Amino acid sequence: MRPEQTTVLLFCVLLLSFAVLFLLLPQSPFSNAEKRALQTRPRFSLSTFFSGRFGSDVNRWYADQFPFRGVLVGLKSTVEIALGKGESHGILLGRAGQLARAEYDVGLPVLTDRIDEARLQRAAAGVNRAARNAAVPTVFLFPGRTVEIASSAFGYPVPRAEDVFRAALDPTVNAPSVSSVLRKRYENGDAVVYRTDHHWTVAGAYEGYCEVLRAFGMEEEIIPLSDYSLTVLTDSFRGTFAASGGIPWVPGESLTVPTRSDDDAFRVTADGVLQSGFYTRPQKDRPIGYDLLLDGTHDVVTVEKPGEDRPRLVVFKDSFANSMAPFLARHFDLVLLNLSSTRKDFTDLTALAGTFAADRVLVVYSVANLATAGVAPRFR
């Protein structure tokens, strides 16, 4: 066969193969890797056609359901990283498969890794205001971004958003720096942050817990981690960074939770619904992930130990606090209020502490959220 004939044959075979496979292969309405609904076959109508919506839905349908899409996404990531780009979809690939998000402002048309100093200063002003108004002992904990804690894994000149933020905090704000502790432990080879997810591990959350108790003057009551059993829920956890980066060769990792013999003594409710405990039982059709902790996202979660009169800690939080809850619950009844809620506004810390009869208040809000979300500037 002549090269020209080969070119024509291969081109046509490739075009037709993908065209036919697209129509023949089963299509899924949901992507577990991306954790989002996929476009399914759009329905044709004259109104959708003439509005142009049918065309754009078909484009999305092809893009979402294309045969071997996962393999193709992995191929693209591989090519880009081989070309020295060092990242895929804003996820940096570091030493030993460590992943981290470099950029802020996820979801904006232009991703940037430049710090928005004004935004961080507005967040610090909110924190300063809430701390001044607080009627009960209040501690602020700001878990750092993986890219700042595990910076040695990347050849990336990470801008320290936390430093900018802290420089604008009043010195009187009780805000221990857990990031410096985590950074030291990471340098010592401890897995304090996940390799594939933006959260901290049990070890990281435990450090956060220790810092909180120290800040409340309760250092002597800290329960050593060795008093807990560490239960591995899965060895193939692939978190948000892995999902975002689409880098196929980065392996999964262990997802571990701390348990103790008296775990059954706690009563956990999420938005008023009684839960089975600190951790939701894994379901067959859902990959095991960080959202097993306190059943993922809820506006109001309570943890109590029935029959015991204990001080109440109201926690204004993002998802980082979920893995601290099992440690904190040994000392306090907890009311956890989700600062990222789209239904409720929990930014009036002072009033809500009164409403929930708080003895102490803890704010756990990650640096990534401080730098991107508009919640902290509204603290009062």
Next chain:
Amino acid sequence: MVFSSLVFLYAFLPAVLIVYFLAPHRLKNGVLLVFSLLFYGWGEPKLVLLMVASFSAAYGFGFPIAKYRLEKPTVARRWLFLSLAVSLSALFFFKYYDFAAGTLSRLPFWNLPLLGLRLPIGISFYTFQIMSYSIDLYRGDADLQRNYAAFGTYVALFPQLIAGPIVRYREVDGQLRERRVTVPDFAAGVERFCAGLAKKVLIGDPLAAAHLYFRDSIARAPSALGAWMVVVCYGLHLYFDFSGYSDMAIGLGRMFGFRFPENFNYPYLAKSVTDFWRRWHITLSSWFREYVYIPLGGNRKGKPKQFRNLAVVWVLTGLWHGANWNFLLWGVYYLILLSIEHFLLKDRAEKIPPVLRHVGTLLLVFLGFLLFSEPDLPTVGRTLGYLAGIGCRFADALDGYHFLTLLPLLAIAAVGCTPLPKLLLKRATGRFRAAKWLRPALCVLSLVLVTAYLADSSFSPFEYFNF
């Protein structure tokens, strides 16, 4: 619809190829016309009617133009003007009305409403093609096209409908009536199409992302390196995007038996601005030379009139690219540069060392593109200042990091702007027997990679699912 989409590659293209090659000869233009209207209407179902109305009018006006051309030239001329007026009025209304109304409303006693109309895709390209038919017919350079499907195919042919090349009617008149596709023709078309696809998707699009990154970056933390990256990434992106699209159009045309004119000839190797415009968007320059510059007298009526003719062409060229002051200024910028070359430098430019001429031309062209890429003149001014290090630092660590990670892509792009890859491929196929399989292999490789990049573009994890 665009070529660089999965729907085009794996639904539209296989379908049109199958139907086209199964259709009997007399229906082939009709098949192309129907698929072209579908291609255009995919994203603009309503505006397809405007295009059909435009080419239908020109088709109709063609008959009296052809009829009276020899016997009653004045009457033919009236029909020609009518045809051009209809074409241009649609272009003016959709593309320039708001610009004109906004500009005039700044004057006292003028208060024209803005309509905010959506610009029909490709209207500048197809309007110029329609005009070319009417003019060629009037001049006797082309025969009357009686076949409506053939004429519609000329205007709406999907390979060149959206981004050119601008095909003059007489260039394809014969092909619309009779054309053959051989295996070597089709293979050449496939190679050209795959090369264009790779240029746009694998090089042009990542450079566009890099340009957007640096543009945002210098707005937050100004630096000279960042500003230079804005200029370089945009200049390279524009070339790979536009010439890639032209390659795809030429390649697709070849698959269907058409020979479209070349639109680019390594423009970044130009040694003067005049030379650049002989190599960049060649079909647009040719159109203006043929239908505006030469009819106005060209360079035959003395220097002042030559300058006037140049001015008309470059103001129109600027406005053709877009209805705003940036584009107008961009046209004036080239009028000034070309006038300096034509009237002041003349042959003296030849005494400048070639390397300097090349670098100088590249610099002027890339700086000119700032008027394309930046939203307003103050931003253009600020970026020019940053390029000179005014009001900013040279670079910070992040600039350095992103510059280094982009270097391989920039190097590939720089080599891709030259004939070197083509020469190497030619040399390899001439020297090694097995290298003849390189062409099919490269086509498949580029198509697979492009598919991967396109599949990835919809990869959009919802990070905060359940959080």
